[in-house]
Amino acid sequence: MAYLIADHIISPLGFGTAENFDTLCQGHSGLAEHIHPTIGPYIAAKIDREKLQLAFSDELSLLGNFTFAEQLCILSVKQVAQKADLDLKSSDTLLVFSTTKGNIDLLHTKQFDQSRVRLGKMAEMVSTYLGNPNKPIVVSNACISGVQALLFSMQVLHSKRYKRVVVCGVDILSDFVLAGFSSFQALSLTPCKPFDKNRTGLNIGEACVSMVISLEESGNVRLSAGASANDANHLSGPSRTGEGLSLAIKRSLANAGISPQQIDYISAHGTATPYNDEMEALAFQTEKLSEVPLNSFKGYFGHTLGAAGVLESCITAQCIKQNKFIHSLGFEHLGVSVPLHVIQKTTDGPIHTALKTASGFGGGNAALIITKA
Amino acid sequence: MKLKISTYSHISPSHIQVDGKDVLATIPRSSFDEDTLAIYKSLGIDYPKFYKMDAPSKLGFLASELVLKSLDLKQYYKSEDIGVVLYGASGSLDTDQKFQATIGQPTDFFPSPAIFVYTLPNIVLGEICIRNKFKGENYSFAMEAPDSVEICSFIQNIFEQEQVMACLCTWTEFQNRDQYRSIMLVIEKEECLQKRDMNEKFSNFEEETLKQIFYKDL
Amino acid sequence: MQELINKLKKEIIEQLNLQDLSPSDIDENAPLFVEGLGLDSIDSLELIVLLQRNYGLKIAKAEEGREVFHSIKSMAEFIHKNQNK
Incomplete structure (x- = not known):
């Protein structure tokens, strides 16, 4: 168990958690059409570089020696540290990063030293610049990285080695990832439609999100408990039964000491690929969660990979704070084989306890319970 | 809670070891591809998926086979109680470069899905789970060098919080075909080993032991 | 046709890393x-x-490939039929 002290989001929807949440509530999406010279047109959620430059011109002018992903991390961690009144130079503060591909664009651009493609090296560049004396930790477990980085940070706090942990999730748009998902025929040519019967795949997004968590009683949201589990079935194909996700949810509920009836809202992974969404629906049914209002934020942010779990947990915390059920953008008609309560309109309503889930390549599944403090 | 290293393996260009002792000494060391194939063959297993794995996965997979060959963890634990925790510095970088080569030129742009699926550091962990049907906690971390303090503390934690009953903990680092090593530890509670009436002297799972194992022969 | 089939076998073994197989298997x-x-x-x-890449033939969706990828023979027939168009 840990308290959420402060958070900050840099995404195509805006800079800062408040701006992002307001934009979401208004129903705006960050997804737009872009062109790749070989792949052709594709839909993705891309951070507006010019706007970012304008918003952070002073800071960015000092960060010429840093890659785009590193710049985002530095900006985001500094912002969140300021909000939390956190001393980044203190040995009581640990930086935990969550990313799948980090500086992967360097393989192509050949800018900067290639050693920075190593995720640990990237993390060290950022933490050294910020003056943090501790060795940073990187969680890189495909699409469950973000949720798992939060679970790991709760563990670290529990061990009392550090007083505060900054979890920073980042992944940027790259030809590498775009080409990869394209070769998997997993990209949707239209804005993605999680859980919809006409869903055809996912869209890639980019974001950098930081959260400060601590055991000190503070703030009004806490991360209660969570768990991860492996399908032990296939590297890229989700389990046909949802067994792994179901196990992660079951354990999370048990660890938090609550029943499925106490879950008011689910922030699903919902990538909008045919198999993923079906697998999730089956797992929710197994865990008696079919009637709980649920959404996927992929219709707003696209799939931000290693940042997704941090981003979506951060937004989920906002939903709890502000008692908002947000429309699952792109959803019209249920397209999974079992009942599911997908949120079709943004409404106000009490949320005390929420469930955040994620699943990814390698067969990993993770779940996290977030509640009002 | 007292944790023990019930067995461990080590594969590098100069070593094939289990519990610190050389094994498969008859394998003449030549190249990564030939060596790993020879280790695979010597294990006497029929697992064609091995051929499809990328180099880091082959390395970690073989290290896990070396320790699990003589220790059937599923005989003692439920599959969902067995966790796998992976640490490494380079992750999938070698395979990332291979995939990048398939998309390097607009005129020669044929991204390979079979390579792309391996461009994640955690895939080796998935391979080990699929092979052994381990369904428990799965953690995948990147760090520049093995940090015994961090690793010890985290593993101790997940045992104490009953997230795992047994766990594989590995430093699997593949830089290139000449520089690689995988160290695979099986960690269990002392009480569980005692219940099995195991009288062997197992090493304690603690920082000093880890340091010795990780930094020996470096 | 047999020549194409043999070539395909070799390419598939190579591309899919089926190292334990030879074309005659x-x-x-x-x-x-x-x-x-x-x-x-x-x-x-x-x-x-x-x-x-090897034949310049496009299959847009994995499902469309089901018939083509039924066997090596069906792949060879598909290549033979479409390549000279």
């Missing part, structure tokens, strides 16, 4: 997926890349 009439060679979904995507 593969029956060109046997199903490639599930039974037979036991290929999976990633393999089918990889076969799409193979057709595109």
Whole structure:
């Protein structure tokens, strides 16, 4: 168990958690059409570089020696540290990063030293610049990285080695990832439609999100408990039964000491690929969660990979704070084989306890319970 | 809670070891591809998926086979109680470069899905789970060098919080075909080993032991 | 046709890392997926890349490939039929 002290989001929807949440509530999406010279047109959620430059011109002018992903991390961690009144130079503060591909664009651009493609090296560049004396930790477990980085940070706090942990999730748009998902025929040519019967795949997004968590009683949201589990079935194909996700949810509920009836809202992974969404629906049914209002934020942010779990947990915390059920953008008609309560309109309503889930390549599944403090 | 290293393996260009002792000494060391194939063959297993794995996965997979060959963890634990925790510095970088080569030129742009699926550091962990049907906690971390303090503390934690009953903990680092090593530890509670009436002297799972194992022969 | 079939066998072994097989082990009439060679979904995507790169033939969706990728023979027939268009 840990308290959420402060958070900050840099995404195509805006800079800062408040701006992002307001934009979401208004129903705006960050997804737009872009062109790749070989792949052709594709839909993705891309951070507006010019706007970012304008918003952070002073800071960015000092960060010429840093890659785009590193710049985002530095900006985001500094912002969140300021909000939390956190001393980044203190040995009581640990930086935990969550990313799948980090500086992967360097393989192509050949800018900067290639050693920075190593995720640990990237993390060290950022933490050294910020003056943090501790060795940073990187969680890189495909699409469950973000949720798992939060679970790991709760563990670290529990061990009392550090007083505060900054979890920073980042992944940027790259030809590498775009080409990869394209070769998997997993990209949707239209804005993605999680859980919809006409869903055809996912869209890639980019974001950098930081959260400060601590055991000190503070703030009004806490991360209660969570768990991860492996399908032990296939590297890229989700389990046909949802067994792994179901196990992660079951354990999370048990660890938090609550029943499925106490879950008011689910922030699903919902990538909008045919198999993923079906697998999730089956797992929710197994865990008696079919009637709980649920959404996927992929219709707003696209799939931000290693940042997704941090981003979506951060937004989920906002939903709890502000008692908002947000429309699952792109959803019209249920397209999974079992009942599911997908949120079709943004409404106000009490949320005390929420469930955040994620699943990814390698067969990993993770779940996290977030509640009002 | 007292944790023990019930067995461990080590594969590098100069070593094939289990519990610190050389094994498969008859394998003449030549190249990564030939060596790993020879280790695979010597294990006497029929697992064609091995051929499809990328180099880091082959390395970690073989290290896990070396320790699990003589220790059937599923005989003692439920599959969902067995966790796998992976640490490494380079992750999938070698395979990332291979995939990048398939998309390097607009005129020669044929991204390979079979390579792309391996461009994640955690895939080796998935391979080990699929092979052994381990369904428990799965953690995948990147760090520049093995940090015994961090690793010890985290593993101790997940045992104490009953997230795992047994766990594989590995430093699997593949830089290139000449520089690689995988160290695979099986960690269990002392009480569980005692219940099995195991009288062997197992090493304690603690920082000093880890340091010795990780930094020996470096 | 037999020449094409033999070439395909070699390419498939190479592309899909079926190192434990030689071309003579593969029956060109046997199903490639599930039974037979036991290929999976990633393999089918990889076969799409193979057709595109080596033969300039495009298959847009994995499902459309089901018939084409039934066996080595059906792949060879597909290539034979479409390549000279």
